[in-house]
Amino acid sequence: MPSFRVDAPTLSLNIYDVIAKDSAAQVGFIGHTGLAKSTGAHPSARIPFLDMAPPLHGHDTSQHLQAHVVGSAELTDDEVQKIKTFIDRHAGEHSVFQQFSRLQIFQTAPQMYCIIPHATPLFEEDDGRYPRMRFSCAGFVLEAYRKARINLVNTNTLPKVEYAVIEIAYSSQIGLMNHTGISREDLGLEGDGPWPVLLCGYLFHALNRDASAIRHKPYIPSIEDRRFL
Amino acid sequence: MPPSGETRTRSTNAITTANATTRESQAFLSAFMKEQGLEATYKLLKQGRLSTDDEMMTVIDGVVQRSPTGRYNAALQTNQGPVVLQGAERTDRRSTDPQMISSRSSRSIDSTVDSIELTVDQILCQLTDASANPPASLICMVELTRFDPSQNQTLLPLLWQYILDHRDSNNCGELVAVASAIRKYIAIMPMDRMGELAVLLETGHRSQLPIDLEIEVAKMIYRNFEVYPPTAVDPHPELAQRFWERVQAYINPLVLLKDKHSAITSLAIEAIVAMRSPLAEQALQTAAKCPYRWFAELVNDDLEELQRKWSSKNPSAENWLRELQNNIFADVLSSKPGV
Numbered sequence: 001m002p003s004f005r006v007d008a009p010t011l012s013l014n015i016y017d018v019i020a021k022d023s024a025a026q027v028g029f030i031g032h033t034g035l036a037k038s039t040g041a042h043p044s045a046r047i048p049f050l051d052m053a054p055p056l057h058g059h060d061t062s063q064h065l066q067a068h069v070v071g072s073a074e075l076t077d078d079e080v081q082k083i084k085t086f087i088d089r090h091a092g093e094h095s096v097f098q099q100f101s102r103l104q105i106f107q108t109a110p111q112m113y114c115i116i117p118h119a120t121p122l123f124e125e126d127d128g129r130y131p132r133m134r135f136s137c138a139g140f141v142l143e144a145y146r147k148a149r150i151n152l153v154n155t156n157t158l159p160k161v162e163y164a165v166i167e168i169a170y171s172s173q174i175g176l177m178n179h180t181g182i183s184r185e186d187l188g189l190e191g192d193g194p195w196p197v198l199l200c201g202y203l204f205h206a207l208n209r210d211a212s213a214i215r216h217k218p219y220i221p222s223i224e225d226r227r228f229l
Numbered sequence: 230m231p232p233s234g235e236t237r238t239r240s241t242n243a244i245t246t247a248n249a250t251t252r253e254s255q256a257f258l259s260a261f262m263k264e265q266g267l268e269a270t271y272k273l274l275k276q277g278r279l280s281t282d283d284e285m286m287t288v289i290d291g292v293v294q295r296s297p298t299g300r301y302n303a304a305l306q307t308n309q310g311p312v313v314l315q316g317a318e319r320t321d322r323r324s325t326d327p328q329m330i331s332s333r334s335s336r337s338i339d340s341t342v343d344s345i346e347l348t349v350d351q352i353l354c355q356l357t358d359a360s361a362n363p364p365a366s367l368i369c370m371v372e373l374t375r376f377d378p379s380q381n382q383t384l385l386p387l388l389w390q391y392i393l394d395h396r397d398s399n400n401c402g403e404l405v406a407v408a409s410a411i412r413k414y415i416a417i418m419p420m421d422r423m424g425e426l427a428v429l430l431e432t433g434h435r436s437q438l439p440i441d442l443e444i445e446v447a448k449m450i451y452r453n454f455e456v457y458p459p460t461a462v463d464p465h466p467e468l469a470q471r472f473w474e475r476v477q478a479y480i481n482p483l484v485l486l487k488d489k490h491s492a493i494t495s496l497a498i499e500a501i502v503a504m505r506s507p508l509a510e511q512a513l514q515t516a517a518k519c520p521y522r523w524f525a526e527l528v529n530d531d532l533e534e535l536q537r538k539w540s541s542k543n544p545s546a547e548n549w550l551r552e553l554q555n556n557i558f559a560d561v562l563s564s565k566p567g568v
Contacts, residue, residue, distance in 0.1 A: 078523035081491065085527060088492035089448060092441050096369040096409045099402065111373055128456045131372065131412035131449070149526070 003071035003208040003228060006044050011067060015039045016083050018071040018141055018207060019047055020200055020228075025168045028227040030069060030200035033137050035083070035144065037063075050087060052140035054105060054113040055098060058091025059084075069228050071207030073214050079148035086147040093132035107180040109187070110134075115166065116188035118155065118198040119143045138200045152206040153198065154218040160194035165226065169199055201226040349374055356387050363391060365406035372409040381417045388414040396429065397436050408445045415449035420457050423465050426450065430471035440489050447472065447496035454503035455535060458543035462505045469506035472497040476512055482520050495528050502532060502553070505546065513557045522562075529558045 013019070013036040023031030034051025037059070042048065046064045050057055057063045075083070094112055097105050112132065114120055118139025121130035135143065145152050166189070167174050189195055199221075205228065206219035352374055356363055368391060376384055388410045395407050415426070429438060429446055438446070450468070463469065479485060479494040501512045516528040532554055539547040 078521070078526075081486070081521065081523050082527050085491045085495060088489040089444065089496065092408055092445055093412065095405045095441075096372060099366065099369055099405060108373060125417060129416045129453055131416045147527070147530075149530070 001072045001074055001211075003069060003204040005069055005228070006067050009044055010041050011044045011047065011070065012041045013039065013047070013070065014072060014075065015080055016075055016144070018073075018203055019049055019065060019067040020069045020071075020204065021066050022068045023168050023171055025171045026227075028229045029168055030204065030226065030228055031169060031171065032065070033141055033200040033203060034063075034065060035087075035141060052113065052135045052137045054109055055094035056091055056112065056135065056140065058087050058094075060091065060095075061098065069204050071204045073145070073150055073152075073207055074211045075148070079150065082148040083144045086144050090133055103180070107182070109180075109182060114139070114188045115170070115197055116190075116195055120188075136198060138198045138203055141203055142198060150215055151218040152214065153202050154220050155196075155198060157220050158196035158198060158202075159221060159223040159225075160196050161199070161223070161226070162194045163189075165199075166195070166197060169197070169226070199226040201228050204228040349376055349380065353380055353383060357383070361390075361394060363387075365400075365402045368406035369409050372413045376417070385414065385418060392429070396438060396442060404439060404441065408442055411442060411445045412449055415446070415453060420453060423450065423453065424468050427465070427467040427471050430468075430475070432471075432474060440493055443475065443493045444489060444496060447475075447493060447500045451496060451500045451503050454500070455538050456542075458539045458546035459503075459505045460543065460546075463507055465504055466506065469501050469504050469508050472501050473506075473508045473512065476501070476515055480515055480519060485519070485521065485524065491524065491527075495524065495531070498528055499531055499535070502550065503535060505549065509553060510557065513553060517557050517561045525558065526562055529554060529562055 015036060015038055017036040018033060019036055020030045020033035023029040025031075032051070034049040034057075036042075037048040037050050045066045047067045049063055049065045050059065050061075051063060051065070053063070073079075097108065097112055100108065111122055112134055113136065114134040115136050119133060119135045119142070122132050122134050123130050142152055142155070163184075184190075202219065202221035202225050205221060205225045207214060208228075209219070352367070352371060353376070355367055356371060359367065368388075371384070371388070392407055392410050392414065395403050398404055398407065411429075415423075426446060430443070475497045476494055479490045479497075484490050485494060495516075498512045498516050502509045506512075513528070516525050519525055532550060536547050536550050536554075539550065
């Protein structure tokens with residue numbers, strides 16, 4: 001099913017359809033993404049969803065998103081169960097952050113969130129053991145679908161983007177992080193860039209293909225795919 | 230943020246606005262803080278006892294950070310909008326209002342600031358001093374803190390005691406802290422003592438471990454053996470047996486789809502395999518015979534990833550795992566498409 005921009009007050013969704021909202025800085029530039037929490041009709045302005053905010057919001061939490069864009073892989077029941085299991089395994093790792101204030105969450109963001117790579121363990125000890133996985137919001141969606149054997153995007157061929165683009169993609173996070181002493185390096189942005197970042201928009205171009213293509217060939221994004229118009 | 234054990238009563242010498250509509254409120258706050266100090270202002274705001282002309286002002290969220298100059302910056306989200314305070318100075322002013330003494334049981338901005346500003350040594354001291362009943366917030370902060378190997382030796386028995394003392398709690402916050410303690414404990418514990426974790430899963434205990442905690446235990450054990458493939462077969466038979474009990478109980482198709490049982494069951498099977506237990510073959514056969522094909526695929530895909538991780542660390546363990554998967558899954562499943 002083609003991805004589409006939302007122009008109706010009500011949306012009919014399947015569980016784990018991919019939904020997103022535009023960046024506050026630029027209409028059409030996808031700023032945040034997550035998964036629909038349940039099947040059914042919902043007001044477009046308030047879709048129950050699961051996301052890597054940060055922190056990661058699993059089935060036990062109550063989050064809502066104003067949906068601007070929707071993408072669907074028309075998941076089978078088996079794929080849905082695999083994604084559910086993936087979320088149930090990881091959500092508990094982030095439950096500690098549910099106890100924190102919003103600003104404190106941003107202060108500890110590098111312990112749960114990363115921009116590059118899109119998913120990576122937080123190494124506790126030098127020996128490589130780790131207590132939790134970190135994701136970006138797009139990385140959480142990508143890895144959830146990978147667990148269901150659906151590889152939406154080829155992450156080996158991501159376009160490199162400048163910091164100005166990252167500021168648009170993560171405008172609210174970057175703004176708050178400027179007040180909390182978190183550096184670019186803390187989130188994986190080493191050096192001066194440009195960086196191969198998995199941007200949310202790529203997911204919707206990947207899903208904007210027929211169901212067979214979605215499952216058989218990861219999408220190779222172009223720099224323009226950060227927008228979905 | 231640098232450590233500070235001193236009182237956090239402060240006054241401000243500058244206020245900047247993040248939102249034009251809140252200028253009046255911020256001017257009011259500025260004047261009040263110059264008079265009363267930052268701590269007193271915080272506490273009155275938290276208690277909803279500070280009023281502007283029109284309505285009571287209260288803080289929803291907030292954080293304080295010490296700058297290199299020794300002054301403080303604060304970002305507050307109030308019911309009247311965001312407020313950013315910059316360059317607040319420390320003062321010696323301290324409120325005598327008993328209502329301003331923070332409660333240990335409540336989560337407040339002050340406890341947030343305390344936690345962030347504590348040094349590693351201070352966290353360890355607080356945990357030691359709290360002995361039997363440390364606050365859940367302190368345990369959560371321990372998980373987010375990196376200790377050196379000698380500090381880990383002090384930390385391990387304290388975390389273990391907290392886990393044993395609170396695993397039956399009915400309090401959500403405490404269970405979050407127990408999960409946090411489990412992750413930290415297993416991530417830093419010596420590998421040769423992993424068998425001791427069987428105590429957490431024993432069936433004779435007065436109440437069963439909540440499923441969320443079972444998931445954390447199984448996942449962390451699996452992750453440890455991902456990093457350290459067992460050099461000997463069946464290093465922790467009792468632990469493997471406890472997981473096998475769960476697999477047998479939860480694999481029932483009427484149970485597996487409910488709640489988080491697919492997560493714990495798949496992790497329990499994978500932990501048994503990662504320990505190279507003699508139960509591994511039975512556990513994998515259970516997955517292969519499960520009427521839900523997706524479940525077998527999920528376990529198989531994860532174990533293929535385990536093979537990849539073991540290949541550079543212990544080729545013998547990798548070969549064992551490959552043969553095991555081939556014997557059991559080859560006829561049942563198609564291989565995972567390349568990603």
